Amino acid sequence: MSAKHKTQATWGGRFSAGPAELMLQFGESVSFDRRLWSQDIRGSKAHATMLARVGILSAKECAAIVRGLDGLAREIQAGKFKWQLELEDVHMNIERALTERVPAAAKLHTARSRNDQVATDVRLWIKDQCVAVEGALVALLKTLVKLAAANATVYVPGYTHLQRAQPVSVAHHLLAYVEMFNRDRKRFAAASDAANWCPLGSGAIAGTTLPIKREITAKLLGFVDAKGRPRVTTNSMDAVADRDPATEFCFAAALCGVHLSRLAEDMILWSSTEFGFVRLPDAFSTGSSLMPQKRNPDSMELLRGKAARFQASLQHLLSLTKGLPLTYNRDLQDDKPPLFDAADQILLALAVTEATMAGAKFNRERCHAAAADPMLLATDLADWLVVRGMPFRQAHHAVGRLVAIAEKHRLPLHEIPQELALTADPAFTKGWQEVFNLTRAFQSREKIGMPGPRTLEREIKRWQKALR
């Protein structure tokens, strides 16, 4: 750029001088929005086709434009396209290059603004990303279900407050995450649905006086419902101002990130020497540059950290749009870095989680040693008293007294001598020790949502079928 600033051909008509170098540097988005090139070209091809159908472009002009756009696509794909910062964004870069090759391209921007153009590009991009995320989520779900099936008879303590609570199985624990990630699928599908309305034709703010047919463009771009009927936005002002699809995508990513971070934290704890329940694969662990013995669960720690990044992207979009007057404001250009980052990172995070979990090996011995803690069955013992007619509140106290005796005498709960047990409550007649049997404990939990072995087997089958 010379000191005497070049004027912008696209909007430069009313200006005597182009923007300052500093303004260009500040205002350009092509350094990041060039990622939208294929969506931008798809949008332009559809727009040109529609313009030809309503007679605004001749068939010849349209064909030349489409051919030109296809050529540009090949050039960009091959990395031969010269992106120019002074042309601000992806839209102007492509339009300028096209106009240089195809004179008819000067008519392409008829009945279109960059405002409805960028809204369209981003929506197409979000829909594409949702397809990729759905694939990654399904892959992760399949791996978790497989891992659950392989570890259906590995028992571990379940924790509340990170204190041993009641026995569960590794399968039940893993299937909890299957539920979460399956809900995430629905949230990404909802974001995709929010994006599935075509804003093209909204123009800058109030549409156009020209006789365009928005349904044609929408259909060509795949903005359709389940029956193939076109979905076009129904208010031109909302259409160019709306960033809900991006925000919803980032919300889906943020919540999915929270789920990933909780799984990560469980794996970090479980792979510690203190727990020793699981060994994560070498390929997703790292050593220490100083301590030779170290084997750190880095993939899981990074996942835990990424959750912050997803939340930052969501926060970014919420803050960006808060209090913004209708309709398009240049602030909105900055919606892309957080959106792109959320999509890139969630895809990476899901792939890393899938690969790490695929190589996770559970240590049955360590798991069972922990699950054998008789305290885990204290509640089952209270239930035993309830079956014999004692109100639960009272049973809870009676078992509490028994637990106190066990702690005082340093005895495992089920090894308290009978005479001593009777001092806790006369209801501890002979036979109360039968509760301390994990098989019994699990077999008593064959109700929906519980970790009974047959219930879990059904759950595993249900998921296997659902994910086929």
Ligand code: ARG
């Ligand atoms: N690069 C812009 C963005 O992403 C495109 C829309 C520009 N519209 C405008 N009126 N300046 O928001």
